[in-house]
Amino acid sequence: MKLEKMRELLQNYDGPDLHLMEVCGSHTAAISKNGIRGMLSPKIHLISGPGCPVCVTPTAYVDKLAVLALTPNTCVVTFGDMLRVPGSRYSLSEVQGMGGRAVMVYSPMDILTLAQKEPDTTFVFAAVGFETTTPVYALLLEEVIEKKIENMKLLTALKTMPGVIGYLCENGASMQGFLAPGHVAAVTGSKIFQPLAEKYQIPFAVSGFEGEEILRALCGLVENREKGEVFNYYPSVVSEEGNTKAQKLVRKYFTKSDAAWRGMGIIPKTGMKLRAEYEKYDAGSLYLNEDNKRNKACCCEKILMGKMQPKECPLFGTICRPLTPQGACMVSTEGSCHSAYISM
C-alpha cells in the first residue's frame, strides 16, 4: 500500500472505536518519534502496553541492585535506563552518589573485559529484558564458562511476551488488536502469537520499527479487525518459526518461571530464570517480588495495562518528569509516560 493511501485509511476511519495496543517499548518510542498519533482518526486509540523492560521491573529488583552496588568488592553493570529507575527508596544513580558502584554499558559483553581486569571484584549484570535480549545473556554465559570467569553473575528479571498479553486480555484490557513486537517475534517466530489471536479473536500485526512499517501494520489491524489471526508485516526479519538457534541457546541456560511485574504482581510462567545447574551465576534473583511504589499516587500499573493514559495520572508532568521520575514508565525513552511527556 502506498504511503498516501495508508494515511488516508488511518485518518478517515469511521467504524467502531478501536483500541490498539503496541506491546513493545520500541514501538512506543517509534510512534512518538514519527508523530503517528496525530495522523490517526479520533476513533483509533493507541495504547502503550507493558513492553519496556525497565518499566515492568518491580522495586524489589531495583532495591537488590542498590544493595549489591553498595556491597564491598561488588560492581553492578547495567544498561543506562536501569540507572534511573526508582526503587522503593533509591535508584541506582542515587546509590552511586552514596558511594555505590554501578557502571553503564551498551552491551552485556562489556562485562567480560571488566571482570578480567578486576578479578577480585564480583560484577553483577542487571539482566532485564524480553525474548529479544535473553539470547544475549545466554551468549554471555557461554563466554563466561568458556573463559572460566568466576567473578561474573547475573541478577535476572527476564520476561516473556505472550503470557503477559494473555494476562491483559483476561484482566479487563479491552483491545481490538495488538501491534506485535517485531524484535521479539524475530527470535520466537510469529507463530507464538497465534494461540492468543485465536483465543481472543483479535488480530496481531507483527511490525517493524520504521514509521512507514508501523503505519502498514496499523492499516492491517484496521482492515482485519475481529479476525483472530497473526499478520506478519515484517517478513524481512520475522519468520513463522523464528530464530531456532537462539531459542536453543536460551533453553540451554534458562528455564520458564513465574515473574513479578511492576504493578501487576506475579504472573505465572511469564519469566525466565537460570537453570539449576547454572545457579552459581545467579546473584540472588529469586523472590524479588515486592513492589513498593516510591510515590503512592503513581499510576504506573494502570498505565502499563492500558487502563489509563499517562496524562490522566495526577503526577504526570508535575512531580513526575523525565528528570524526576516517580515511576518506571517515565524513565526509559521507551516508557509510555516518557513518550507522552516528550510529545506534549
Add this chain to the structure above:
Amino acid sequence: MEERITMVHGSGGAATSELIDAIFAKEFASDTLDKMEDSAVVEGAGRIAVTTDSFVVTPVTFPGGDIGRLCICGTVNDLLMRGAKPKYITCGFILQEGLEVSKLKEIVHSMAECAKEAGVEIVAGDTKVVSGNGELFINTAGVGFVPKDREVSAERVCVTDTVIVSGNLGDHHAAILGTRMGIANHIQSDNAPLGEIVDALFQAQIDVHAMRDITRGGLATVLKELAKASHTTIELEEEKLPVTPQVKDFCGLLGLDPLYMGNEGKLVAIVPASQAEEAVLAIKSAKYGQDACIAGYVTDKEPGKLYLKTRIGGLRNLEVLQGEGLPRIC
C-alpha cells in the same frame, strides 16, 4: 621507559618550568606569551565577546581529533556565534599523574595547529597536576572582537526566518561513542573551527539573525532553546535534515536520535527567508560547510515550540534533551 607526568611537574618549581618550556612555550610561542608575565596585555576593541569552557572528553584522542583541537574549536566557535572575530585564548591544563608526556606533546601540538587555523593567539596558560589515571582536562577562556554593525542574538529571530544547518548531524557524538564502545566504523569527529563559514556569511552580506554551534544536546536542544528565547515556533523537516548513512546506521543500532547528538564543527544559522538560498551557497563555499542546507522555518504557530514534520507526514513535538545524554563528549 615512557616519560610520564608526576606530581612534581605541578610543583611550580623547576620541573614545572621545564614542562612549560619543553611543551607549551614551544608550541604556543608568540610575542605576548614569550614575555611569561603573570597576565597577558593585549590590544583591545570597542565590543568584546568573552567565553569560557572546560574540556573533559574521554578518550582524549578520537577519530578525527583530540582534546587539544576540540578545546580550540569549542572556544572559538562560541565566540563566532555572536558574530565576534576570535582573537585570544587562554588555557588551563589540569594534568593527571601518569599522563604520558608524548601524549601531552601531541595534544599541545594539535592545539597550536588548530589555533593557527582558527586565527587565534594563545596568550596565557597555567598547568596543575593532580593525582589520577593519566588523563587531562583543559579549561579555556576566549576573547573576540565584535564588529560595530554586527548584532547576532536570539532576540533577533523572527517569524518567516529560515533555519540553516551547516552540515551533517551527530558525527562527533557518534565518533566518541563508537570509540568508547569499540564499534568498528569510519565515522570521524567533525571538530572544526567555524570561522570561514561565519566570514563567508558576513562577506555575502547575509543579515544573520542568530547562530548557535550544535554541541551537547544536539540540534533539537539548541533550536528549542532558540524558539523559547525568541518566542517563535521553529518547524524542522525530517526529510531535509542532513545525516550521513554511517551515522544513521550507527544511531539505528543503538537507538539514538541524531537530533539529540552533539557536533563540534557545525552551526545552525537563522536568516531572513529572502537570503536563505544565498546563505546556503555562502556556507557551502567555506571550509567545513559543503553539506549545508535549509532544515526548517520559523513560524508563529505556538511560541516556544519546536516541531519536526516527520518523513511519513506526522508532526512530532521536540523538547530539549532529557537526562544525561552521553557524558564527557567534549
